[in-house]
Each structure stands twice: as structure tokens, then as C-alpha cells.
Amino acid sequence: MEENETILLRAPEELVGLIKEGETVYFEELFTRFLPLVKKMNAKYYLRFMEQDDFWQEARIVLHKAVVAYDPEKGLQFSGFFKLMLEHHVYSLIRKETALKRKIDKGAVSLDQLMENEAGSHANRAINGSTMHQVSPEDVVQVRESATGYFDGLSRFEQDVFRLYLLGKEFPMIAEELDCEMTQIKNAFDRCKQKMKRLLN
Incomplete structure (x- = not known):
């Protein structure tokens, strides 16, 4: 119980560092930490061809990419870095769906x-x-x-x-x-x- 409480108190940057060191068990903890953000994005942006589970899977992929690319020395908190990457990915999905919709409507x-x-x-x-x-x-x-x-x-x-x-x-x-x-x-x-x-x- 005490160990779990300690994990929950770890900063995202610390979890990212542990994951990069090979402690991949902390990835789910990191994803859970950002689940409210993922849910908010899912509710805010309507994606016609994507169910909730698919959106969450996309978010996991983006989170993994964010962990790999994150550089704490650049001064940006990981939460902000992941949010930017997730927003960029969602915009890409929206552009793809919009192009497809135009093609179908045409x-x-x-x-x-x-x-x-x-x-x-x-x-x-x-x-x-x-x-x-x-x-x-x-x-x-x-x-x-x-x-x-x-x-x-x-x-x-x-x-x-x-x-x-x-x-x-x-x-x-x-x-x-x-x-x-x-x-x-x-x-x-x-x-x-x-x-x-x-x-x-």
C-alpha cells in the first residue's frame, strides 16, 4: 500500500525517467495520470470513425512517442509536452477525416x-x-x-x-x-x- 502511494506521488517527469531506464511497468501509471486529459480531448473533438477504445489506443501510442522524445533539459514540463503532441495528433486525425468526408460528399x-x-x-x-x-x-x-x-x-x-x-x-x-x-x-x-x-x- 505504501509503495503504491509512493508511485502515485511521483511526478510525471520521474515516471518518464523510470520508463526510459527500462521500468516499463510505470507506463500504465503514467497513462492513468493523463487519462483525464485523454477523456477531455476525446469529448472535445468529434472523430466520426473512432470509438472511445480506439481513441485511447491512439493516446497510448502518442504517450509512448512523447516518453521517447521528451527532453527535460528544454525546460518544458512533460504534461505540457504530451498535451501538445496529443493535440497535434488529434488535429491530424481530424484533417484526415475531413479530407475523407469531402471525398465522399463530392x-x-x-x-x-x-x-x-x-x-x-x-x-x-x-x-x-x-x-x-x-x-x-x-x-x-x-x-x-x-x-x-x-x-x-x-x-x-x-x-x-x-x-x-x-x-x-x-x-x-x-x-x-x-x-x-x-x-x-x-x-x-x-x-x-x-x-x-x-x-x-
Whole structure:
């Protein structure tokens, strides 16, 4: 108990020094010390594609880099140094997401176009497998009337996957653009198909 109390009283700079000496057991203590800052950053900056656990993992990576790069002789406290590095990393993530959002928005396709051009045929083939199927005028009207409800029924991630697919992009390219696993893309697209089928039935 006394040893734990002593650890909790150590300054961040001391913990950093111990970690640099190979006492990596103190890394979790250091991260716990800065957890309130990490939570505050997570709440302050909205990252569309990142869950809390993912954000914390990013913060751990930044903390490790901060420990390696920290030089106490430059006169900056470690807390301020880590905060600057974490903010810079978060801004980089935001810029990445903003660029991705612009790319997706630029290529957004309306459901009217979906049913009236090649994108409509592309999506329809996906829904019906390899069997070619001509979309009837009644289907077009039904989808137009339900367009808002359909997209509202998709998660943000599903919307992004669906729109990129409508642009003719294959799953590997979508996975690369959204920076995620191909399994996530396939699962999201399967959910889109099921929701579209329910809409047309």
C-alpha cells in the first residue's frame, strides 16, 4: 500500500525517467495520470470513425512517442509536452477525416440517379446477385418516396460504404479509403443490401 502511494506521488517527469531506464511497468501509471486529459480531448473533438477504445489506443501510442522524445533539459514540463503532441495528433486525425468526408460528399449519388443510370444497375445487380433485373417504374417511385427513410436507416459508416460503392469502387478500394478492414466493408454492405431489399419489398 505504501509503495503504491509512493508511485502515485511521483511526478510525471520521474515516471518518464523510470520508463526510459527500462521500468516499463510505470507506463500504465503514467497513462492513468493523463487519462483525464485523454477523456477531455476525446469529448472535445468529434472523430466520426473512432470509438472511445480506439481513441485511447491512439493516446497510448502518442504517450509512448512523447516518453521517447521528451527532453527535460528544454525546460518544458512533460504534461505540457504530451498535451501538445496529443493535440497535434488529434488535429491530424481530424484533417484526415475531413479530407475523407469531402471525398465522399463530392461523390455522393442521389437515389434518383441510383435508379436511372449505371449506378442503379450496379446496385441492383448487387441486391439480386448475378441475376439481371430491370427496375420497374413502381420501384423507382417507391424508392424516391422512401429515400430519406432509407438513408436515415443506415449508420454513418454504412452510408459512406454505400456511396463509395455506387461510384463503382470495389471493396478493397473502399476499405483503403475508409481505413478499415475489408470484413467491416463487406458486413456494412450486406446490411445495406438487406435494408434496400426490405425497402423494395
